[in-house]
Amino acid sequence: MRPNRLTSPHLVESPVPRRRSRAFRPVKRASVAGATVLCGVLLTAAFPSVASAATPVQLGTAAPFAVLAGTAVTDVPTSAITGDVGLSPAAGGNYAGLTAGEVTGTIYAVDAAGPGGSVDSPGLLTQAKNDLTTAFISASGDLPTTTYAAGDNQLGGKTLTTGVYAFGHAATANITAASPLVLNGNGDPGSVFVFQASSDLVTASNSVVQLENGAQACNVFWVVGSSATLSSDSTMVGTVMALTSATLDTRATVQGRILARNGAVTLDSNTITIPSTCAASSTTPAPVTPAAAAGGSTTTTTPGATTPGSSLTGSGGSAAGATTSAAVVPSGFPHTGSGGAAHASSGVLIGLGLLSLAGATGVTVLVTRRRLSDPSGN
Numbered sequence: 001m002r003p004n005r006l007t008s009p010h011l012v013e014s015p016v017p018r019r020r021s022r023a024f025r026p027v028k029r030a031s032v033a034g035a036t037v038l039c040g041v042l043l044t045a046a047f048p049s050v051a052s053a054a055t056p057v058q059l060g061t062a063a064p065f066a067v068l069a070g071t072a073v074t075d076v077p078t079s080a081i082t083g084d085v086g087l088s089p090a091a092g093g094n095y096a097g098l099t100a101g102e103v104t105g106t107i108y109a110v111d112a113a114g115p116g117g118s119v120d121s122p123g124l125l126t127q128a129k130n131d132l133t134t135a136f137i138s139a140s141g142d143l144p145t146t147t148y149a150a151g152d153n154q155l156g157g158k159t160l161t162t163g164v165y166a167f168g169h170a171a172t173a174n175i176t177a178a179s180p181l182v183l184n185g186n187g188d189p190g191s192v193f194v195f196q197a198s199s200d201l202v203t204a205s206n207s208v209v210q211l212e213n214g215a216q217a218c219n220v221f222w223v224v225g226s227s228a229t230l231s232s233d234s235t236m237v238g239t240v241m242a243l244t245s246a247t248l249d250t251r252a253t254v255q256g257r258i259l260a261r262n263g264a265v266t267l268d269s270n271t272i273t274i275p276s277t278c279a280a281s282s283t284t285p286a287p288v289t290p291a292a293a294a295g296g297s298t299t300t301t302t303p304g305a306t307t308p309g310s311s312l313t314g315s316g317g318s319a320a321g322a323t324t325s326a327a328v329v330p331s332g333f334p335h336t337g338s339g340g341a342a343h344a345s346s347g348v349l350i351g352l353g354l355l356s357l358a359g360a361t362g363v364t365v366l367v368t369r370r371r372l373s374d375p376s377g378n
Contacts, residue, residue, distance in 0.1 A: 054164045054192040057139045057221045059239070060131030061124070066105065066257055066272045068128060069246075072264035073098055076250075079267045083257070083274035084108060088125035092118060098267070132259050136241045139223045142194050155181045155195075156207065162191035166198065173204035173231070180208035183237070185215030193238070197224045201240070205231040205249075209238070217255045217275035227263065230254070248272075 062068060066083025071090045075097035084105040087094060092109030100107060100117035107118040108125055142164045148154035150168030157179035167174060174197070175181050185191040191214065195201075201224045203209075211217065220238025222228070228242045230252040238256045240246060245263030248254070248270045255273055258265055 054142065054145070054162050054194045056192050056219060057135050057194070057239070058131075059135050060128075062128045062132040062135065062259060064105070064274070065128060065259065066274045067265050067267075068132060068257075068259045069265040070129070070260055070262045071245075072096065073267070074264065075102070075267040076269060078102055079270045079272070081105065081270075081272045083272065086125050086128055087114070088122065088129050092120070129261070132241065132261055136223060136243070136261060139194055139221055139241065140196060140225075142196070144196065152176070153178070158182070159184050160193065161186055162188070162193060164194045164196065166196040168197075169199040170202060173202045173207065175202075175207045175209065175234075176204040177206040177208075180210050183209065183211050183215045183220060185211070185213045187214045189214045189216055190219065191215055192219045193221070195220075195222045195238075197222065197226075197228075200224065200226045201228040201242070203230050203234045203236060203252075206233050207231070208235045210235070211237055220256065228258075 064084045065086050066081050067073060067085040069087050069090075072094040073085060073087050073096070077097060077099070079098070079102050081102055082104045084107070085098065085103055086108040088108075088110050090110075092111045092114030095107070095109065095115050095118070098107070098115055100115060107115055108121050109115075109118045110120070110122040110125055112120050114120070144166040145163035146165050148165070148167040150170065152170045152172045152174075153176045154167045154170060154174055155165075156173075156175045159182040161184050183191075183193050193215070201222060209220075211220075217237045222238055222240045224240065224242040224246075226242070227244045228240050228246040230236050230246075230248045232249040232251055234249075234252045236252070236254045236256065240254070240256065240258050242258075242260045243262060244260065245265065246258045246260045247266045248258065248268060250268045251270065252268075253271045255275055257274060258272060
């Protein structure tokens with residue numbers, strides 16, 4: 001006789017758990033992954049300018065110098081320099097042709113062998129050269145907004161807005177006289193332009209770099225991987241930081257600075273003027289004790305007042321006797337490049353990104369709770 005399944009306790013079958021389709025698991029995982037990816041895309045889109053925005057270069061104690069060199073400063077008179085001039089670590093005797101009458105500012109040397117009227121201040125010069133090196137390395141590390149291949153006249157004829165622009169060697173010149181390089185501030189005086197030359201920088205005779213629509217010379221920086229040459233009658237705007245040397249041919253004009261880290265600065269009847277439009281404050285340096293000239297006595301003198309430039313950017317500034325204009329406060333957040341009118345639409349994308357992140361978190365929590373409540377692990 002067959003046992004009765006309904007009455008025999010030993011033959012009562014346990015209910016078989018109902019298995020959910022394994023296809024459900026990939027769907028859940030795909031949902032989580034998709035939400036996470038969407039979140040990342042939206043957040044990345046919300047900050048497109050942070051990665052590529054140009055930020056001001058901190059010049060530190062190098063800011064008051066219109067000319068700064070490592071091995072020599074030579075000049076074919078008569079040049080007109082508004083700002084300080086410095087030479088280090090080479091001795092003061094490596095100044096040639098430059099006189100105090102050509103400089104509205106102070107000529108600094110590491111010893112008493114500098115031109116007549118120069119100030120012996122090796123400590124100040126060492127710090128300025130160190131700050132120049134720091135600024136050079138910092139600006140070299142900025143992520144380019146645009147990169148131009150090697151070739152002639154990569155920059156001439158272009159109108160550029162704030163950004164970081166990298167370019168290679170030119171057989172003849174990076175900027176020719178055919179048409180100017182125009183830097184457009186788009187109405188924002190805080191617009192920053194950083195140019196990175198992978199090797200040399202050459203501007204042709206009569207070439208022009210010009211500013212428009214609020215762009216300022218104090219916010220233009222040129223980082224040169226070797227040497228810079230500004231040909232005769234060319235017009236340059238911004239601070240030129242050359243790793244090796246800088247040569248200005250006859251009557252070349254610079255609204256900015258010529259700073260050479262390791263080599264010489266060679267001048268020939270040039271006009272160089274430190275931009276003062278970004279200066280934020282004016283201070284008087286501590287007294288400097290120059291070495292006694294031959295037959296003279298050692299005295300303590302205080303150089304004329306200088307403006308070191310913006311405490312935020314290290315740019316701007318003016319030499320003694322130069323006119324300093326009112327401070328200009330950039331919009332947004334100069335340290336990151338975000339904020340300001342140009343980035344106002346980022347708020348919507350940020351909100352969508354956060355909403356997507358919240359959704360991804362909710363899906364993850366739901367899946368985790370379901371798995372914990374399912375002992376079979378399915």
